[in-house]
Amino acid sequence: MAIEQLTLTGPLIRLALSESGFVFDPVSGQSFTVNDTGLEILRSLQHDANLGTTLELLTDKYDASQQEIERDIDDFLATLKEQVGI
Amino acid sequence: MKSTDKLSSTLSEKKSWTKPIISPVRSGIQNKFGGALYSNWQDTIDGVVINELLEQYGSPLFVVSEKKLRKNMRHINRVFSARYPDVLFGWSYKTNYLGAVCNLLHQEGAWAEVVSDFEYEKARNLGVPGNKIIFNGPYKTRDSLIVAINDKARIHIDNIDELHTLEDLGIELDRDIKVAIRVNFETGYTEPWSRFGFNLESGQAMNAVWRIAASKHLKLVGLHSHIGTFILEPQAYAVQTRTLCEFMNKVESSTDFEIEFIDIGGGFASLNSLQGIYLPPEQIVPSIEQYADAICSVMLDHTEQRVARGGKRPQLVLETGRAIVDDAEALVSSVISTNRLPDGRKALVMDAGVNLLFTAFWYNHQVIPTRTLDGRAEETVIYGPLCMNIDVLRASIMLPPVKVGDSLIFSPAGAYNNTQWLQFIHYRPNIVMVHDKQQVSVIRKAENLEVVIAQERLPQHLAKPFK
Ligand SMILES: Cc1ncc(COP(=O)(O)O)c(C=O)c1O
Numbered sequence: 349m350a351i352e353q354l355t356l357t358g359p360l361i362r363l364a365l366s367e368s369g370f371v372f373d374p375v376s377g378q379s380f381t382v383n384d385t386g387l388e389i390l391r392s393l394q395h396d397a398n399l400g401t402t403l404e405l406l407t408d409k410y411d412a413s414q415q416e417i418e419r420d421i422d423d424f425l426a427t428l429k430e431q432v433g434i
Numbered sequence: 435m436k437s438t439d440k441l442s443s444t445l446s447e448k449k450s451w452t453k454p455i456i457s458p459v460r461s462g463i464q465n466k467f468g469g470a471l472y473s474n475w476q477d478t479i480d481g482v483v484i485n486e487l488l489e490q491y492g493s494p495l496f497v498v499s500e501k502k503l504r505k506n507m508r509h510i511n512r513v514f515s516a517r518y519p520d521v522l523f524g525w526s527y528k529t530n531y532l533g534a535v536c537n538l539l540h541q542e543g544a545w546a547e548v549v550s551d552f553e554y555e556k557a558r559n560l561g562v563p564g565n566k567i568i569f570n571g572p573y574k575t576r577d578s579l580i581v582a583i584n585d586k587a588r589i590h591i592d593n594i595d596e597l598h599t600l601e602d603l604g605i606e607l608d609r610d611i612k613v614a615i616r617v618n619f620e621t622g623y624t625e626p627w628s629r630f631g632f633n634l635e636s637g638q639a640m641n642a643v644w645r646i647a648a649s650k651h652l653k654l655v656g657l658h659s660h661i662g663t664f665i666l667e668p669q670a671y672a673v674q675t676r677t678l679c680e681f682m683n684k685v686e687s688s689t690d691f692e693i694e695f696i697d698i699g700g701g702f703a704s705l706n707s708l709q710g711i712y713l714p715p716e717q718i719v720p721s722i723e724q725y726a727d728a729i730c731s732v733m734l735d736h737t738e739q740r741v742a743r744g745g746k747r748p749q750l751v752l753e754t755g756r757a758i759v760d761d762a763e764a765l766v767s768s769v770i771s772t773n774r775l776p777d778g779r780k781a782l783v784m785d786a787g788v789n790l791l792f793t794a795f796w797y798n799h800q801v802i803p804t805r806t807l808d809g810r811a812e813e814t815v816i817y818g819p820l821c822m823n824i825d826v827l828r829a830s831i832m833l834p835p836v837k838v839g840d841s842l843i844f845s846p847a848g849a850y851n852n853t854q855w856l857q858f859i860h861y862r863p864n865i866v867m868v869h870d871k872q873q874v875s876v877i878r879k880a881e882n883l884e885v886v887i888a889q890e891r892l893p894q895h896l897a898k899p900f901k
Contacts, residue, residue, distance in 0.1 A: 379458070380458050
């Protein structure tokens, strides 16, 4: 995975997530929107901070292959890093 | 169950996968959030180039804007005077007692509001006549009370022991002394500062009034209260003012005293961000007009009958501190090293810490670079130079990469820093004031060894470190 688990925990936990996919970063004051799957990833990582668990959860729940989901999560986290600064 | 079995058995119930996406919400308001966007930078203060200031006066450097300070004082004066006929400001020395700051505010009409022997002497030393000093505080020495009586300063009695001392002094000096009392009470908005003054609800305040009425030398002419600091709710002041007015009416109807002034203390919030509050100060800090509306409408209503009776409205006294001076001063500090913390966050070490920016303990100051910063903003911790964990200027801020030698402006820094700062580990730096037409003066010189050790004495047998 592109991003290690350690660098994720602190900053990710601070994000406030709403049911509708609205994300607020109290440190920068910036807001973001995420889609269903994005929200699920953030929730799962906030809960556990373990990419393996998150991947397993999503693979179980969604109809795509593990590789596809893994690549998409990777992509998502890279955008997250760029936009939220995490 | 093998995983393939599990897969096939649940396949039909699986949701369809869509690529996860995140996108920023962009709106006009966004730009107001401190630290969100760093298109924001500033290389001058009132037309003076900041880096040239640092070259000449060193880093770190406190910079006071004469223009901004005068503007703030004139604004608050105008706003209150437009709403009530008799308004007086007492400059709260503890908020910032740099001589240049005090005298500027005195020139704009403010009296001195002092709470100790030192502050009293400082005001007199600056040339403030004693009868333009408001003497507050829980600890006034007997000697300073004598000076204040002779000076005809406004003495606000804090407690019953002080009341007795003043009574004794009245007898001893055979002088009539006009006094005010500080009272405290619930407003329903703030923690009552009940350790100061006489409590209203318990009857203590009225007892003090009776005590003064029974004295041959004391005469009650004013009521004072201060309900707290950084109060974000103008209605708290409406309640405070109403309570004081009602108490005034009670005092006047049960004694011969005529109250000449009502002093509502300080406490208006400045445009700073309290830690734990995520909305930008521009959104939550009330305007001076809002405070003034709340206070003056109550004052007018409750003094209407006096006017109808042919009396005079009492003077409204304010001891506003931070809301006048906070955003008129900034601390400019330079990066001395950059670092990466184990958790991935960026760390900056600055040449100024909580020793100078004492208010970093409760504010998230605005941090503005003095040049455009390129690159992606990332979460950064800003530390000071002290050898302590608590020396944090900003625990978390989004900043693009900065280099060693870059300078950052921390603001607002005008309230409670130049009074509560510490001479700890490092010398305290120069403070300059930028005047009209880009003129600059040093208003407090940087400390050096001589200054710091001036008060020390070495006993003879400790005069040398080694034999
Ligand atoms: C009696 C009194 N007056 C005025 C002030 C100034 O308050 P502020 O700076 O919050 O306006 C204080 C601050 O603690 C105070 O105790």
